[in-house]
Amino acid sequence: MILVVGGAGYVGSHLVKELVEKEKVVVLDNLSTGFKSLIDDRAVFVEGDLGNRSVLDEVFSTYPIKAVMHFAANSLVGESVENPYKYYENNVSATLTLLKAMVDHNVKNFIFSSTAATYGTPNVDLIDEGQPNNPINPYGKTKLMVEHILEDFSAAYGLNYVVLRYFNVAGAHHSGTIGESHDPETHLIPIILQHLLGQREEISVFGTDYNTPDGTCIRDYIHATDLANAHILALEALLEEKKKTAIYNLGNGNGFSVKEVIETCEQVTERTATIQYVERRAGDPAKLVASSEKIQAELGWEPKFSLTDIIESAWNWHRQTVLSKQV
Ligand SMILES: NC(=O)c1ccc[n+]([C@@H]2O[C@H](COP(=O)([O-])OP(=O)(O)OC[C@H]3O[C@@H](n4cnc5c(N)ncnc54)[C@H](O)[C@@H]3O)[C@@H](O)[C@H]2O)c1
Numbered sequence: 001m002i003l004v005v006g007g008a009g010y011v012g013s014h015l016v017k018e019l020v021e022k023e024k025v026v027v028l029d030n031l032s033t034g035f036k037s038l039i040d041d042r043a044v045f046v047e048g049d050l051g052n053r054s055v056l057d058e059v060f061s062t063y064p065i066k067a068v069m070h071f072a073a074n075s076l077v078g079e080s081v082e083n084p085y086k087y088y089e090n091n092v093s094a095t096l097t098l099l100k101a102m103v104d105h106n107v108k109n110f111i112f113s114s115t116a117a118t119y120g121t122p123n124v125d126l127i128d129e130g131q132p133n134n135p136i137n138p139y140g141k142t143k144l145m146v147e148h149i150l151e152d153f154s155a156a157y158g159l160n161y162v163v164l165r166y167f168n169v170a171g172a173h174h175s176g177t178i179g180e181s182h183d184p185e186t187h188l189i190p191i192i193l194q195h196l197l198g199q200r201e202e203i204s205v206f207g208t209d210y211n212t213p214d215g216t217c218i219r220d221y222i223h224a225t226d227l228a229n230a231h232i233l234a235l236e237a238l239l240e241e242k243k244k245t246a247i248y249n250l251g252n253g254n255g256f257s258v259k260e261v262i263e264t265c266e267q268v269t270e271r272t273a274t275i276q277y278v279e280r281r282a283g284d285p286a287k288l289v290a291s292s293e294k295i296q297a298e299l300g301w302e303p304k305f306s307l308t309d310i311i312e313s314a315w316n317w318h319r320q321t322v323l324s325k326q327v
């Protein structure tokens with residue numbers, strides 16, 4: 001069985017949907033930002049906190065867990081600056097409790113959701129895993145700290161791990177049953193789509209004076225299902241002992257500016273956005289685009305979904321959510 005911690009969240013629920021086709025799955029989630037309704041019915045659900053050692057002991061003693069996938073975290077950059085304690089506590093301290101429980105229960109395989117925020121503000125066109133790590137906010141620092149802990153746990157206790165550094169995750173499952181649901185929502189694509197559905201008055205574009213062709217920030221958007229498939233390949237690599245430790249970027253390798261993303265949303269939805277141009281948001285790097293060559297070469301991963309596919313799937317989900325609320 002595979003334990004998915006944080007499987008009731010946006011990214012975790014997309015992984016669970018794919019993983020239940022291949023493996024038995026247990027989800028552990030405290031529902032602090034996730035939703036029980038996002039968890040596939042075929043998975044066992046345990047409601048609890050990953051920082052609670054007795055809950056972990058119960059899970060590891062009850063189920064024959066051969067690997068843990070860890071999605072649970074707080075992940076709002078601004079909040080991490082205002083309330084770093086919450087971030088070090090939940091993202092680092094609770095994760096340490098989980099890792100110690102794994103060691104004590106002799107569970108050897110771990111897959112960790114990290115982030116492009118570990119790189120800080122790199123000044124290169126394509127970011128590969130060799131770029132230096134210089135996180136500029138507590139959120140990014142917490143993720144890098146866990147990466148360091150993993151390195152030491154691997155050396156000392158033989159823990160095998162794959163770290164996946166996601167770029168900008170977006171899109172919804174093709175079934176239309178699950179999609180991105182954050183409260184508050186801070187991510188660009190859901191914000192644009194909520195606006196185009198009449199749920200927000202306008203969209204704010206944060207900064208038009210970046211050193212990019214149209215002056216707005218460039219990001220690399222990756223579909224949640226492509227990400228889920230990368231996790232499954234990483235899991236297979238660990239279980240088949242092809243890898244003991246690895247760190248991979250996950251992005252599409254194509255950058256789109258904020259203006260381009262808005263235009264694509266307008267094309268897909270055939271609606272026009274009302275846009276307000278405002279000051280830069282603190283801490284936003286001008287450009288973050290992944291080189292995902294390493295995971296393509298080593299695990300054979302290929303992203304399948306374009307920006308248009310991502311937006312079409314997200315639009316399908318957001319529209320349905322609005323319709324179901326009206327019934
Ligand atoms: N969404 C993105 O664009 C993105 C980008 C880079 C990295 N990540 C990372 O991917 C992971 C998933 O992100 P997401 O967008 O799905 O977030 P999310 O908030 O939707 O999901 C996180 C899940 O973890 C659960 N959780 C949090 N703390 C917990 C705890 N102490 N015990 C048990 N459950 C707990 C929440 O209830 C939620 O279901 C996070 O680690 C995040 O840092 C996300």
Ligand SMILES: O=c1ccn([C@@H]2O[C@H](COP(=O)(O)OP(=O)(O)O[C@H]3O[C@H](CO)[C@H](O)[C@H](O)[C@H]3O)[C@@H](O)[C@H]2O)c(=O)[nH]1
Binds near residue numbers: 075188189204217
């Ligand atoms: O209302 C909005 C929301 C976002 N943006 C812009 O759109 C781009 C994308 O912003 P998101 O908030 O959607 O995503 P980020 O690039 O800030 O964040 C992503 O990358 C981070 C690493 O840098 C973290 O990993 C985080 O979890 C992940 O979602 C940024 O330039 C942002 O300034 C706007 O202009 N208006």
